[in-house]
Amino acid sequence: MDIVTARDLTKYYNSLCALDRVNFEIIRGECFGFLGPNGAGKTTAMGIIYCFMPPTSGEVKVFGMDVTENPGEIKARLGVMPQDNNLDPDLSVFENLIVYARYFDIRKKDASRLALELLDFVELKEKADVKITSLSGGMKRRLLLARALMNNPELLILDEATTGLDPHSRHSVWDQLNELKSKGITLVLTTHYMEEAEKLCDRVAIMDSGRILTIDAPSKLMSIHGGNLEEVYLKLTGKSLKI
């Protein structure tokens, strides 16, 4: 069953077309990746799925509900790890999770227990009482992952979850995401690391300039186009991932 369907999804920021009549569906239980160069429209597509902003035209349904008609109900059932850190710098690590729980009417006692469990899950338990400003960049990313899980989401949206993480932390996030997937949570992610997409994603959409160039399983794309996923990406977008 589809958990997200997008039909002719179009998004303009004033005169700039960020998404140009894109179509995709995300199947319950899969890990779906949006790949593409800077400005391709990945964050925009995700922002519309999690009801942060409405489409200009077209239709997007999440859990069978229209994003413009039922944003509250949709938001209650999903978790978001945004590309930019929006943690509250005046609060501690633990307090950030507790304050977030209030949006979802989670009881105080349950919120505290859950926050500690999730800090353990992302290996930040010993940082529970420190201010956000004392965390490293990678620790902030991990806290954002914990926060996204506070409402026990069915759908987890991860915008560059592992950007800025060291190789060890990146691998532990991969393990954590695989564990969440094995519990039946649907994952939607963006990444610039093709190894990550290959390891985690059941299907990927390769995008450029607001259009989806192809959607398929990484293994299928590699056998159709030849080479590894990075070579497929280069062939389709014309853009290299090498610095």
Ligand SMILES: Nc1ncnc2c1ncn2[C@@H]1O[C@H](COP(=O)(O)OP(=O)(O)OP(=O)(O)O)[C@@H](O)[C@H]1O
């Ligand atoms: N709030 C905004 N106002 C105006 N233009 C925007 C806004 N957000 C994004 N854009 C533009 O829309 C296009 C798509 O941006 P988007 O952030 O979706 O790309 P992306 O694929 O996520 O890129 P990146 O890999 O850099 O994160 C870009 O041309 C960008 O400049």
Ligand SMILES: [Mg+2]
């Ligand atoms: Mg982005």
